[in-house]
Amino acid sequence: MKNIVTIMAALGIMFTSVPVSTAYAADAAQTSVVSEASPATTDIEHLAGQWKYQASDTDLYVSISPTDYGTFDINKDGTYTFTDNNGKKTSGTVKFSVETIGGTPFQCISLYEGQERMFGGYYHSDDPDIIYHGNNHFSRIIRKEAAEAKMSDFVGSWKYQESNGNSTVDVSAKDAGSMEINADGTYKFTKNDGVAETGKVYLGDETIGGTVLTTLRFYNGSEQKFSATYLSERPDELHIGNGGMMRLVKESAAAAKVKGNGDANCDGNTDMSDVVLIMQALSNPNKYGTEGTAAEHITAAGVKNGDVDGDGLTVNDALQIQKYLLGELSL
Numbered sequence: 001m002k003n004i005v006t007i008m009a010a011l012g013i014m015f016t017s018v019p020v021s022t023a024y025a026a027d028a029a030q031t032s033v034v035s036e037a038s039p040a041t042t043d044i045e046h047l048a049g050q051w052k053y054q055a056s057d058t059d060l061y062v063s064i065s066p067t068d069y070g071t072f073d074i075n076k077d078g079t080y081t082f083t084d085n086n087g088k089k090t091s092g093t094v095k096f097s098v099e100t101i102g103g104t105p106f107q108c109i110s111l112y113e114g115q116e117r118m119f120g121g122y123y124h125s126d127d128p129d130i131i132y133h134g135n136n137h138f139s140r141i142i143r144k145e146a147a148e149a150k151m152s153d154f155v156g157s158w159k160y161q162e163s164n165g166n167s168t169v170d171v172s173a174k175d176a177g178s179m180e181i182n183a184d185g186t187y188k189f190t191k192n193d194g195v196a197e198t199g200k201v202y203l204g205d206e207t208i209g210g211t212v213l214t215t216l217r218f219y220n221g222s223e224q225k226f227s228a229t230y231l232s233e234r235p236d237e238l239h240i241g242n243g244g245m246m247r248l249v250k251e252s253a254a255a256a257k258v259k260g261n262g263d264a265n266c267d268g269n270t271d272m273s274d275v276v277l278i279m280q281a282l283s284n285p286n287k288y289g290t291e292g293t294a295a296e297h298i299t300a301a302g303v304k305n306g307d308v309d310g311d312g313l314t315v316n317d318a319l320q321i322q323k324y325l326l327g328e329l330s331l
Contacts, residue, residue: 039098039105040125047094047109048076050144051131053119061137063130064204064217072111072141080111082118092118127207142205146212149230151203154216155183158238158248160191164312165282167289168244171303172312179248187218189225199225262321262331264298264306270321270331278306278318 050073054066070084074094081091092113099108099122109131110120119141121131129143160177163169177191181201190196199220206215206229214230216238228238228248236253240246262270264277280288281298288297298306307313308320308331323329 039107040123041107042109042123042125042128043096044074044076044078044094046128047074049074051141052144052147053082053139053141054147055139060202062132062140062204063137063206065202066140066142066147066204068147071144082111126210127212128210129212130207142212147205149203149214151181151185151201152183154181154201154203154230154238156181157251159251159254160189161247161249161254163245164314165285167285167303167313169247170244171290171300172307172314173247173249174312175254178251181216189218197225258304258307259310259331260305260307260317262305262308262317262324264302265296266299266302266305270324272322272325274306275318275321275325277302278313278321279315282313282315282318 050071052068053070053072054062054068056062056065057067058065068085070082073081073083075081078094079091080094081089083089090113092111095110095112097108097110098105100106106122108120109123111118119133121133121140122135123131129146131141133139158179158181159175160179161169161173162176164172164174175192177189179190180188182188185201185203186198187201188196188198197220199218202217202219204215204217205212206227207213215227216230217227218225226240228240230238236250238248240248262274264274264281267273277288277296277298281290281292281303284292286292287294290298290300290303292298303313306317306321308317308324320329320331324331
């Protein structure tokens with residue numbers, strides 16, 4: 001456990017001293033704190049479980065460049081056990097208190113080994129799975145299940161894709177480059193015109209709506225070029241930005257194209273009405289796109305059906321369907 005103190009000292013971390021009125025976790029429910037506003041609070045029931053202790057070993061925040069230094073097992077009786085990376089175990093007590101900063105009260109969670117305070121941070125209800133040490137963002141504890149991703153999960157070749165029009169990239173995508181992520185944490189990004197850049201990729205996280213999302217951030221020198229978010233329900237994709245217009249797709253998944261049957265209007269038939277709807281959706285997406293105002297706009301299912309070549313919904317799909325109707329090819 002002593003190595004935590006060493007790490008904090010090396011990082012130059014400062015933390016406000018503990019208030020005099022501090023309660024042990026087991027007695028926290030009986031402790032009342034008078035303040036102008038009620039702080040967001042948690043209790044030992046919700047804290048109980050495994051937490052990773054992480055610190056940044058770079059000049060970037062720990063959410064960008066986390067390094068694991070051990071695991072806290074927090075128990076419902078208000079005690080904890082810390083196991084460092086070498087397997088050494090120490091134990092102590094969890095304490096709760098409230099500090100008022102700038103007129104705003106914050107719940108403070110401290111981990112003590114005897115009389116020595118080993119860790120202390122503020123609880124925020126909008127980030128319930130992470131507690132940052134003091135006021136800094138260079139060390140923290142994070143729920144173990146929220147920090148299970150490994151760089152090896154993302155090593156390999158990816159296609160960089162952009163939206164092929166006004167629809168989101170998952171509806172209509174075009175290849176715009178390639179990304180190679182290496183086991184040593186470096187990357188090489190090559191655009192379709194052959195221009196390439198290299199840099200460092202950091203595996204970290206971002207909290208959105210109270211949920212910790214695995215996030216890869218790509219740096220060229222000191223400049224962050226972009227970040228990409230991983231969603232477990234779409235394991236072969238990394239989504240860039242929040243507009244749904246760009247993504248990285250594993251090359252193996254991109255190669256496995258899913259082709260539709262041409263029934264863009266989902267009426268059970270493939271005919272010229274599907275050709276018309278595809279052209280309307282592409283030329284006037286505000287009216288006929290998946291979120292269009294027209295009652296007969298194309299649906300997400302219709303987009304998948306209409307994508308007969310597996311390259312996203314394009315004018316070429318309408319042409320392919322016409323050739324099918326003329327008997328020139330099969331779908």
